Amino acid sequence: MTLALAACTTAGGTGATDASPTALPAHVTVELRQLRSDVASRWAQVMITNDGETDLVVGPLHVDDPRFDGPAERINDRESTVRAGSKVAIPVQLPAVACPAPDEGTGTVTLGWSTDGASGTATAPLADPLSFVPPLHERECRAQALAxxxxxxxxxxxxxxxxxxxxxxxxxxxxxxxxxxxxxxxxxxxxxxxxxxxxxxxxxxxxxxxxxxxxxxxxxxxxxxxxxxxxxxxxxxxxxxxxxxxxxxxxxxxxxxxxxxxxxxxxxxxxxxxxxx
Known part of the structure; x- marks a missing residue:
């Protein structure tokens, strides 16, 4: 399941805000995936979909998950533009797994974002639609035990x-x-x-x-x-x-x-x- 996040706007409804909003625009959704090419390097991809009519710029980004021993940091220290009606995959480096910890859990993504007239830093639940994290956590905790x-x-x-x-x-x-x-x-x-x-x-x-x-x-x-x-x-x-x-x-x-x-x-x-x- 992909999670959509509520928008923050000013009282005047202009789409801008005086304080940094803590949620993404309503037309933006996020999820975590791992591609076949990511496995050996232990990367994952934060998939950001922008179904709105305005481009979204994404800056600093990291993923927190109790099943990992620290945040998963963005690989490239730069900004990414998610064009209106498109999606972008931003790679993150997965840290070592945290053991013992339940295989099931929920991560969050924290990212800096801006659109035309609004900007801020949002933290939101991060869907794992292919459920790759639970078996990864189980497998790598087993490898730690073997070590x-x-x-x-x-x-x-x-x-x-x-x-x-x-x-x-x-x-x-x-x-x-x-x-x-x-x-x-x-x-x-x-x-x-x-x-x-x-x-x-x-x-x-x-x-x-x-x-x-x-x-x-x-x-x-x-x-x-x-x-x-x-x-x-x-x-x-x-x-x-x-x-x-x-x-x-x-x-x-x-x-x-x-x-x-x-x-x-x-x-x-x-x-x-x-x-x-």
């Missing part, structure tokens, strides 16, 4: 000639302070495993309390399909779902390749598949 037992990372990538599997290496570094099971890693829309095509590759790593020796797992990886459009439009091809178990409770975390490693993987897929350079 108490072990640090799990994609530590290296070694490319291969066409027709042969590349090597993707996971490193599980126990902390000595807890126990966990790392059960399996899933294919993505871009990458899969030799012997386990387009399905979960079992890992079966058991971390026990007092374990400290790092464990390396080498995964034979090949492109899931050789489609140049998939590579060109890749958003989540190097973000892997990993099945884990903590205190007898199964769940998933996500492991994302670094931007540098993602670039090398995409280059390898293109060369492996013989795409024109």
């Amino acid at each position: 108490e037992a072990a640090d799990v990372t994609i530590s290296s990538f070694t490319p291969s000639p066409s027709g042969q599997p590349a090597d993707l290496t996971l490193t599980i570094a126990p902390t000595g302070d807890g126990a966990a099971a790392i059960d399996g890693i899933h294919s993505t829309n871009l990458l899969t495993w030799v012997g386990y095509p387009n399905v979960e590759h079992p890992l079966d790593v058991q971390v026990k309390k007092d374990d400290v020796a790092p464990i390396e797992v080498h995964l034979p990886m090949v492109p899931l399909r050789c489609d140049p459009h998939v590579v060109q439009e890749d958003k989540r091809g190097t973000v892997f779902n990993v099945d884990i178990e903590l205190d007898g409770e199964p769940g998933q975390i996500q492991l994302a390749a670094t931007e540098e490693m993602r670039g090398r993987i995409l280059t390898w897929v293109g060369q492996w598949c013989g795409f024109p350079s």
Whole structure:
């Protein structure tokens, strides 16, 4: 559900106000979304829709939500103009999640705004129409809990000639302070495993309390399909779902390749598949 916010005007009804209004014009609505391309960098988008007849200028902006350990700040320190009858997405950087906290909740957006004859700073409830925040919060709190037992990372990538599997290496570094099971890693829309095509590759790593020796797992990886459009439009091809178990409770975390490693993987897929350079 998208929330419309009440307007503040002067007693004369001119659309201007002597004091800073604390609500947006009635024709403006706001919501929070996360695009596929935002996942690895942990961005989100504040979508501002202006259904009025006057352009809206948006300045400083941040999102507050009890499920995050601080405000989500605007990525770019500048103003954005939302033309009449249009919408604009303003990216924000999501902070670390706050744990423990309920997965369900409601965020607010605070932004500076101005139109022809009115301006102010508004704070308003922020709809999450795709409900991406609850599963993100649950998943990342689970990752925080896992980190108490072990640090799990994609530590290296070694490319291969066409027709042969590349090597993707996971490193599980126990902390000595807890126990966990790392059960399996899933294919993505871009990458899969030799012997386990387009399905979960079992890992079966058991971390026990007092374990400290790092464990390396080498995964034979090949492109899931050789489609140049998939590579060109890749958003989540190097973000892997990993099945884990903590205190007898199964769940998933996500492991994302670094931007540098993602670039090398995409280059390898293109060369492996013989795409024109």
